[in-house]
Amino acid sequence: MRKLLVSVLxxxxxxxxxxxxxxxxxxxxxxxxxxxxxxxxxxxxxxPALLMHSRxxxxxxxxxxxxxxxxxxxxCHAVEGPDAAPVTYESPKHICRACHDYVAVxxxxxxxxxxxxxxxxxxxxxxxxxxxxxxxxxxxERISQ
Amino acid sequence: MISTxxxxxxxxxxxxxxxxxxxxxxxxxxxxxPLNIVVxxxxxxxxxxxxxxxxxxIFFESLFKSNKWxxxxxxxxxxxxxxxxxxxxxxxxxxxxxxxxxISPIGRLMAFAMLAxxxxxxxxxxLQERIRYISNPSDHLMLALLVGIAASxxxxxxxxxxxxxxxxxxMLGLLRFRIGDMPTDPILMVHLGLVALLxxxxxxxxxxxxxxxxFAPSRTLVDNAREKRRVSKWARxxxxxxxxxxxxxxx
Numbered sequence: 001m002r003k004l005l006v007s008v009l010x011x012x013x014x015x016x017x018x019x020x021x022x023x024x025x026x027x028x029x030x031x032x033x034x035x036x037x038x039x040x041x042x043x044x045x046x047x048p049a050l051l052m053h054s055r056x057x058x059x060x061x062x063x064x065x066x067x068x069x070x071x072x073x074x075x076c077h078a079v080e081g082p083d084a085a086p087v088t089y090e091s092p093k094h095i096c097r098a099c100h101d102y103v104a105v106x107x108x109x110x111x112x113x114x115x116x117x118x119x120x121x122x123x124x125x126x127x128x129x130x131x132x133x134x135x136x137x138x139x140x141e142r143i144s145q
Numbered sequence: 146m147i148s149t150x151x152x153x154x155x156x157x158x159x160x161x162x163x164x165x166x167x168x169x170x171x172x173x174x175x176x177x178x179p180l181n182i183v184v185x186x187x188x189x190x191x192x193x194x195x196x197x198x199x200x201x202x203i204f205f206e207s208l209f210k211s212n213k214w215x216x217x218x219x220x221x222x223x224x225x226x227x228x229x230x231x232x233x234x235x236x237x238x239x240x241x242x243x244x245x246x247x248i249s250p251i252g253r254l255m256a257f258a259m260l261a262x263x264x265x266x267x268x269x270x271x272l273q274e275r276i277r278y279i280s281n282p283s284d285h286l287m288l289a290l291l292v293g294i295a296a297s298x299x300x301x302x303x304x305x306x307x308x309x310x311x312x313x314x315x316m317l318g319l320l321r322f323r324i325g326d327m328p329t330d331p332i333l334m335v336h337l338g339l340v341a342l343l344x345x346x347x348x349x350x351x352x353x354x355x356x357x358x359x360f361a362p363s364r365t366l367v368d369n370a371r372e373k374r375r376v377s378k379w380a381r382x383x384x385x386x387x388x389x390x391x392x393x394x395x396x
Binding site (some may be wrong): 025026028041044045046048051100101102103104105106 | 235236239240246247249250306307308309310311312317318321323325328368
């Protein structure tokens with residue numbers, strides 16, 4: 001028994017390598033703009049609760065001026081498709097689907113909400129159309145008013 | 146550090162589960178069955194036995210016939226657990242299978258079926274004096290272990306989430322013998338720890354009814370004692386009878 005334990009431990013030490021996640025994690029597209037101060041891990045765990053909270057504030061309590069809305073999420077996290085336009089939720093490259101497909105979690109946000117900015121604002125959020133962190137910030141300020 | 150401890154724990158638990166259950170199954174398969182002890186009324190053909198075992202495994206037929214309350218709770222628990230387990234396949238396959246995706250929302254709810262079934266079965270052991278009297282500590286502890294697993298899992302689904310992206314990456318890594326980092330949320334650690342414990346004690350527990358049901362001679366034999374004489378292996382090698390005793394007993 002002890003021999004078995006020792007050999008398993010040694011094997012485990014051998015296997016623990018920094019490059020473990022290679023090919024095992026979803027391809028999460030980088031967002032433009034400043035990173036969330038809470039960190040990505042925090043957001044991965046808590047974004048459903050935040051979205052539900054915002055929904056309750058808006059729909060039930062009638063508070064419209066919440067800081068964050070899905071509109072701002074999909075602005076910073078817009079992913080450019082092959083046609084020089086942000087992809088919609090139809091595409092597996094969409095920021096939400098990158099992870100949600102990976103763990104088979106279905107969301108119904110985009111049955112009503114737009115999964116990308118309006119066409120007039122594409123230039124503000126896509127680097128290839130001239131979008132910069134500044135133009136993005138200006139856009140975010142405009143839509144949060 | 147914690148990730149490595151859990152990795153070792155899971156590798157050990159897997160070895161113990163596979164080897165342990167394998168040894169048990171071997172023992173069951175090689176245990177002599179000298180007599181046809183099938184419980185009648187029983188099917189008189191092999192095909193009939195297969196059909197009866199199918200009903201036993203899928204519908205828990207004999208339990209249904211003996212006790213409706215136990216059947217309801219056992220059925221809730223077992224089917225809830227099956228769907229919950231199938232839902233967990235999403236953590237072990239890089240590209241989640243389509244049918245796992247389909248059952249996923251149902252699997253989320255099935256945590257409650259599991260818990261209801263387990264608590265019902267447990268209540269029976271506590272509240273019914275006759276059953277309380279014959280309950281061993283292991284009966285209660287098995288139920289406690291399963292309730293712990295189901296409750297910690299449901300907590301992560303419904304109350305305090307964990308980073309399932311990293312959980313999946315960690316599990317996929319374990320399957321490829323690459324140990325990465327797992328989230329260190331207390332509830333996740335309790336959940337995984339209890340699962341490893343379950344895997345370890347499975348081969349020495351009452352949960353062996355899972356493979357055992359397929360080796361129960363009172364159910365798996367064909368009721369053909371009249372048509373076919375059953376001679377056990379050792380009886381075939383008996384020395385010839387002394388002179389004067391008639392060899393043919395089929396008078």
